[in-house]
Amino acid sequence: MKNLFLYIYFRIAKAYRNIFGIEDAPGYLLIQSCFSWGLLVLVSTICSYTLSIETLVLWELGLKINKSLIIVTALPFALFYIFAERFMGDLKLRYKELEKKYHNEKLTWLKGILVLLFIVFSLVSFIMALRFCK
Numbered sequence: 001m002k003n004l005f006l007y008i009y010f011r012i013a014k015a016y017r018n019i020f021g022i023e024d025a026p027g028y029l030l031i032q033s034c035f036s037w038g039l040l041v042l043v044s045t046i047c048s049y050t051l052s053i054e055t056l057v058l059w060e061l062g063l064k065i066n067k068s069l070i071i072v073t074a075l076p077f078a079l080f081y082i083f084a085e086r087f088m089g090d091l092k093l094r095y096k097e098l099e100k101k102y103h104n105e106k107l108t109w110l111k112g113i114l115v116l117l118f119i120v121f122s123l124v125s126f127i128m129a130l131r132f133c134k
Helices: 002-020 034-060 067-082 084-088 091-101 108-132
Strands: none
Touching: 002 034, 002 091, 002 108, 034 067, 034 091, 034 108, 067 084, 084 091
């Protein structure tokens, strides 16, 4: 599972690097490097899936999700993102290792589409869970 998430991180960071060309950035608010954006999108995606599951489970128990539950659920993900260097090491170095590992992979376009669908479906699943569990 860890390898899957690292691959998804690599593909997202690679897309940001290719599209925006922001490899090194000072790290101020929105001026982040592609490595930080890749991790932010991955963490947000996993958080959305977690919130979707939480919403469905609470609905089955007869409870509704509220703002405080969303904040409590999102807090560990935010802390992981803030302290990512401690957990993952240097993001740029991690990206370079993954780039070497996946240098000669096949069907990159298909894997890229699957990663994009994984990201888009996370938001769609959370919205649908909120809509379904009124």
